[in-house]
Amino acid sequence: xxxxxxxVVVGAGVIGAATSFELARTGxxxxxxxxxxxxxxxxxxxxxxxxxxxxSTWDSxxxxxxxxxxxxxxxxxxxxxxxxxxxKFVPTGxxxxxxxxxxxxxxxxxxxxxxIAVEDLSANQIRExxxxxxxxxxxxxxxxxxxxxxxxxxxxxxxxxxPDAGFIDDPMLAAQNFMDAAMRGGAKLRLHSxxxxxxxRGDAVVGVTLESGELxxxxxVVNVAGPASARINEMAGVSGEMKINQRPLRQEVHVATPPQxxxxxxxxxxxxxxxxxxxxxxxxxxxxxxxGTEPKCDDLEWVRDPDQFxxxxxxxxxxxxxxxxxxxxxxxxxxxxxxxxxxLYDVTDDWVPIYDCSSLKGYFMACGTSGNxxxxxxxxxxxxxxxxxxxxxxxxxDTDPVQVVGAHTGMTINLGAFxxxxxxxxxxxxxxx
Ligand SMILES: Cc1cc2nc3c(=O)[nH]c(=O)nc-3n(C[C@H](O)[C@H](O)[C@H](O)COP(=O)(O)OP(=O)(O)OC[C@H]3O[C@@H](n4cnc5c(N)ncnc54)[C@H](O)[C@@H]3O)c2cc1C
Numbered sequence: 001x002x003x004x005x006x007x008v009v010v011g012a013g014v015i016g017a018a019t020s021f022e023l024a025r026t027g028x029x030x031x032x033x034x035x036x037x038x039x040x041x042x043x044x045x046x047x048x049x050x051x052x053x054x055x056s057t058w059d060s061x062x063x064x065x066x067x068x069x070x071x072x073x074x075x076x077x078x079x080x081x082x083x084x085x086x087x088k089f090v091p092t093g094x095x096x097x098x099x100x101x102x103x104x105x106x107x108x109x110x111x112x113x114x115x116i117a118v119e120d121l122s123a124n125q126i127r128e129x130x131x132x133x134x135x136x137x138x139x140x141x142x143x144x145x146x147x148x149x150x151x152x153x154x155x156x157x158x159x160x161x162x163p164d165a166g167f168i169d170d171p172m173l174a175a176q177n178f179m180d181a182a183m184r185g186g187a188k189l190r191l192h193s194x195x196x197x198x199x200x201r202g203d204a205v206v207g208v209t210l211e212s213g214e215l216x217x218x219x220x221v222v223n224v225a226g227p228a229s230a231r232i233n234e235m236a237g238v239s240g241e242m243k244i245n246q247r248p249l250r251q252e253v254h255v256a257t258p259p260q261x262x263x264x265x266x267x268x269x270x271x272x273x274x275x276x277x278x279x280x281x282x283x284x285x286x287x288x289x290x291x292g293t294e295p296k297c298d299d300l301e302w303v304r305d306p307d308q309f310x311x312x313x314x315x316x317x318x319x320x321x322x323x324x325x326x327x328x329x330x331x332x333x334x335x336x337x338x339x340x341x342x343x344l345y346d347v348t349d350d351w352v353p354i355y356d357c358s359s360l361k362g363y364f365m366a367c368g369t370s371g372n373x374x375x376x377x378x379x380x381x382x383x384x385x386x387x388x389x390x391x392x393x394x395x396x397x398d399t400d401p402v403q404v405v406g407a408h409t410g411m412t413i414n415l416g417a418f419x420x421x422x423x424x425x426x427x428x429x430x431x432x433x
Contacts (some may be wrong), residue, residue, distance in 0.1 A: 005031040007388070008208050010195050010232055013044040014171060014374055015366050016048060016224035017178035018381030019166075021078070024185035026385060031216060032179065032187060033208070035194035040175025042226045046343025047374040048289055049168040050270055050281060052094045053116050054107045055372075056427040059430040061110040062351060063379050066413070067405035068193055070378035071168065077378065092269050092282060094165030095121070095130065098157050099274040101140075102428055108160055110130045112191075117163055122284060123156035130269065132262040134330055141277035141295030157275065157338040165270060167281055173373055178377070195225075198236040205236070206356060207396075214344070220388055221362045223266035227344035229367030238358040238365075242420045246354070246368040249347045250301040250309050251291065251431075252317040254340035256280075258288045259331035271328070278324045279431075289340070294430040295372035306344055313340040345371035350424035352420035353432050355383045357397045364388060365420070368398045371431040379404075383415055412420040 009020045012034035020032040036042065051071060063226060071078045071089045080086070098104055119146045123135040136153030143149065168174050179189060189208075197209035207217040223232040227248035233239050262282065277295030282288050282297035294300060298320075303309050318338035326332045335394050348354060348368035353376070355366050366384050373380065385405060390402045401416030416422070422426035427433050 002217055003031070003216045004217040005029045005189055006218060007032060007220040007222065008216055009222045009224055010208065010227055010231070011042070011052045011224035012084035012175070012179060012189060012191070014040055014175040014178065014377040015044045015227050015369065015380045016184060016250055017175045018377040019224055019366060019384045020187045021178045021185065022385040023388065024182045024187040026389070030182065030187040031190060032147070032182065033190045033193040033195060033210065035192065037191050039174035039179045039189070043173045043343045043345070044175050044374065046253065046341055047171040048291055049086045049171040049174070049374050050165070050171050051116070051375045052165040052270065053111050053162055054094070054096055054272065055426050055433040056103055056107060057352065057417060058110055061107070062114050062406060062409065062411055062413050063376050065116055066408055067376045067379045068164065069408040074177070078177060079184070080181065084308065086177050087168050087199045089166050090169050091164070091166040091421060093161055093163040095126065095159055095161050095269045096272040097159040097275055101273060103426070108194070108247055110308050111162065114411065118159070119161045119163070121149045122160055126159060130262070132259045132268060132329055132331065133271070134328055136327070138275055138327060139276060141297055143297045144154045146297070149323070161269070167270065168374070169284060174377070192208035195232065195235070198232065198363065200237065200360060201204065203359070205239055206362040220362045220364065222384055226367070226369070227346045229346060231367065233365060236326065236358065236360055236363050238360055238363065241359055244348050244350070244354060244368065244420050244424065246348045246421060248303040248344045249371070250303050250342055251345055251371060252280050252313045252321070252340055252342045253289050253291045253323040254318050254338065255283065255287050255289055256287055256322065256325060257286065257333055258282065258333060259329060259333070262288070262329070262332070269384065273328055274430070274432070276324045276328055276427070278321065278328070280325060281291045287406070290325050292321065293432060303344060309342070309344060313338040313342060345369070346360070346433065347371065351426050351429060351431065352425050352427060353418055354420050355380060355387065355418040356420045357387050357391055358420070362391070370433065372433045383418070387415065
């Protein structure tokens with residue numbers, strides 16, 4: 001028997017779960033399918049889950065700020081009780097070191113325009129507030145096997161602090177929370193169910209085929225397959241129309257133990273440090289996690305098949321992280337063995353995500369999340385619902401872009417900024433967006 005739903009969401013990561021939640025809230029019948037055995041077990045499970053606001057474009061900054069308000073009211077947003085087992089926002093604030101050549105002033109101005117608090121900090125102020133951090137200016141990021149890596153600093157560096165930033169303590173739980181809320185709203189979930197075909201009739205989608213051979217009918221299909229989403233777009237026959245490319249990139253995140261003076265209260269801020277090519281944040285259990293910001297000197301590990309990559313950290317990657325971190329944090333105790341994990345980003349040409357419709361009627365995509373969209377999961381579900389509704393009202397998003405008004409600021413997010421047909425945005429060209 002063929003099952004029939006209004007919507008099939010392909011992928012049960014945090015964005016697929018948030019999309020299922022929002023679409024189920026509108027009264028549509030929703031089926032979310034995932035080929036893995038658990039909600040959030042794709043790139044969501046590897047996420048550093050940082051909630052920050054420093055992006056290069058207006059719509060990205062505003063999306064992250066509006067999303068933060070939904071994380072802060074997560075139980076209310078999901079319509080559950082505050083006592084439910086929910087992922088939690090851990091406030092830390094974010095320190096961003098200045099780095100010549102970045103659009104720092106543009107980003108700070110965008111954040112202030114949204115009403116986000118930003119404090120400019122001199123090198124001295126950073127030293128006083130975060131005594132574990134060396135405020136040396138190391139110039140541009142270098143490979144750790146470059147003799148110049150250990151050169152003397154060229155001066156000192158300031159930065160800016162956004163006190164409202166933080167992280168979500170358990171990204172997989174956050175995805176499960178969205179999915180539980182979606183299911184309370186009537187959505188169904190099928191795990192161990194791989195989509196192998198996007199079915200179309202004429203210029204409209206009519207459903208999907210699962211690996212088991214089962215057909216599921218739906219007049220709306222949303223591709224939220226994370227690093228595998230380019231493959232799903234190929235199945236839908238829409239790859240040729242994409243002006244923005246996407247491809248999987250393997251990235252490692254490592255675990256270290258911070259010195260005790262990392263932050264005046266014992267829990268330091270999350271730090272973006274493009275001059276060294278690194279980011280780090282405190283983690284639970286007195287540890288910290290450290291990732292990279294794709295400095296130009298590093299070789300990036302593009303992956304051909306998103307089902308085939310090692311999720312274990314390498315010694316080379318670990319040493320690179322620790323040596324860079326050690327320059328910023330001189331009292332760091334470096335663990336003797338690599339600790340951490342690796343996951344895949346789904347990277348677009350400009351490191352801005354794609355939230356869009358397509359030329360195939362009823363086929364939508366929330367993909368190309370470029371290692372920086374965990375934080376925007378709450379708004380991404382709202383975006384996808386707005387796109388589906390607009391399409392059903394006969395609005396052509398490609399020529400008349402859908403606008404979403406943020407509930408907190410009352411400001412407008414132009415979803416055309418996340419179009420597959422956009423000219424690449426001017427960004428840092430890194431995970432920072
Ligand atoms: C190492 C790392 C660190 C990160 N740190 C941050 C951060 O600090 N802050 C931030 O905002 N973002 C961060 N991100 C990015 C963020 O985690 C992702 O943008 C987000 O989790 C993507 O969610 P998703 O639901 O789109 O994809 P995923 O979580 O990847 O989910 C996609 C799902 O689709 C399923 N799927 C794939 N193909 C099929 C198929 N054919 N049929 C059925 N199901 C299929 C997969 O099994 C998977 O469960 C990080 C990412 C990584 C990898």
